[in-house]
Amino acid sequence: MSTDYKFQGWMGLDPSAVDGNMKWQSYEPKPWQETDVDIKITHAGICGSDLHTLRSGWKPTDYPCCVGHEIVGHAVKVGNKAEGDIKVGDRVGVGAQSSSCLKPDCEECANGVENHCQNIGKANTYDDRYPDGSKSYGGYADYWRGPSHFVFKIPEEISSEDAAPMLCGGITLYSPLKRNGCGPGKKVGIIGIGGLGHFGILYAKALGADKIVAISRKANKKDDALKLGADEYISTDEDSKWAEHHAQSVDLLISTVSSPNMPLEQYLQLLRVHGTFIQVGAPEDRLPAFHAFALIAKGAKIGGSAIGAPGEIREMLDLTVKKKVKAWINTRPMKEANQTVVDMGANKARYRYVLVNEAHVK
Known part of the structure; x- marks a missing residue:
């Protein structure tokens, strides 16, 4: 299904990407499914996982790779089988996981610990593969596409820049x-x-x-x-x-x-x-x-412990509102992603960097 927007972002092409050598370019998102949501990205937190992945630290990275799994923006396309009562225009976010098998006989998915799903179908938000073999791409980008089960409405009391790093x-x-x-x-x-x-x-x-x-x-x-x-x-x-x-x-x-x-x-x-x-x-x-x-x-x-399940993320966001939890963050323009990754590696963050996609922030 065609869209009037392009999927493009900061791509790591080899391990030198972690030294500030990501390249802005287009990519092909996963094939659209009616359970999916497309997000117009306004904010993307920078996580230590991004650096490990950019330099192939944990394992060889499947380049080209767009990192970033602390994503907040607005839903611009919502499938007719999407979960969570998400509507076009809603402010939403996605964290480090974007898929699991969700089968009724999966002990983990059935018991609300989808983050520990052990079956084919589990996928990280970037540098991974969905069940159809398509690649997952992250949030240092203009748009993101993925399954609605792992997309969360952001409470109005939490700013987008604060919410992003909470999601991982x-x-x-x-x-x-x-x-x-x-x-x-x-x-x-x-x-x-x-x-x-x-x-x-x-x-x-x-x-x-x-x-x-x-x-x-x-x-x-x-x-x-x-x-x-x-x-x-x-x-x-x-x-x-x-x-x-x-x-x-x-x-x-x-x-x-x-x-x-x-x-x-x-x-x-x-x-x-x-x-x-x-x-x-x-x-x-x-x-x-x-x-x-x-x-x-x-x-x-x-x-x-690995990240958290969707139910826990919603619970955390509710507690954040109730107790007025506020992250300590530094915002940077999305266009400065390369320098910000370098600064993150130099331990300059106090205490999370958040990239702001200024073209999408009204």
Whole structure:
């Protein structure tokens, strides 16, 4: 079916793209289906996953690739079988996942954890393939097309620039916090105070944790962490005995660190009996080894979490409105995507970059 708009965006053509060498060019979106929605993109958050993908860090990237999976804009075309009561003109968004099998006999999809679907049909929002073999393209672009099941109405109380990074960065922290009991009576630690970690503090606070401990290598983010809502700050570079001094102090630890050199065994010392450690950062190499007694002695658990399910994203957006959660963001014009990716790689974001497609913002 023809449209009066073109699908074009910033394309990574090889691993040098991460050094500011993306090229603006056209591409062919997935074939239209009546369950799909086309979005005219106004805002696109920049995620660490974008950099890993642009440089083929996790695996060889299927170039050409348009990254960006924190997308907000307006629906310009809605299929007659679309879900979610989405109408043309609605302000909507999509996060890191754009498809799953959705089969009734799929244990994950049937039980509201589509983000863990293990079947053919699951697709990431970019650098992946839909069931028909067509490629998925992301949000550093003018338009996006994908299945409506993974498209969300944005509450009017949340600005587009705030909503965009919540759709991956926000849910990546909200989901493991909520699923692992963050709330009154719980003490929570957030490891890594960056784009993900700052959401960890914000949502731990919104969920009502009794105590929030921010953990980072250097002391330079202490003031920010306390302003975000942390009650305590641990700088691991400043105190050589930090793990000993803060042993058995938290019930839940969420690690956003993407370095394979993290002091994992020392992190585990911070857990209380029956505490839980959840890894959400994704290093390009293996996690470090640790002694089994770090878990056995306390009956502790270690696990992982991947983004969040559609139902959790809607729940997170509702909580965002209720508790007036506001991300710390820096906006940049879409035309400056290359420089912004470079700045992201240099850790200059405080704490999420959002690209603004100025041609589409009225």
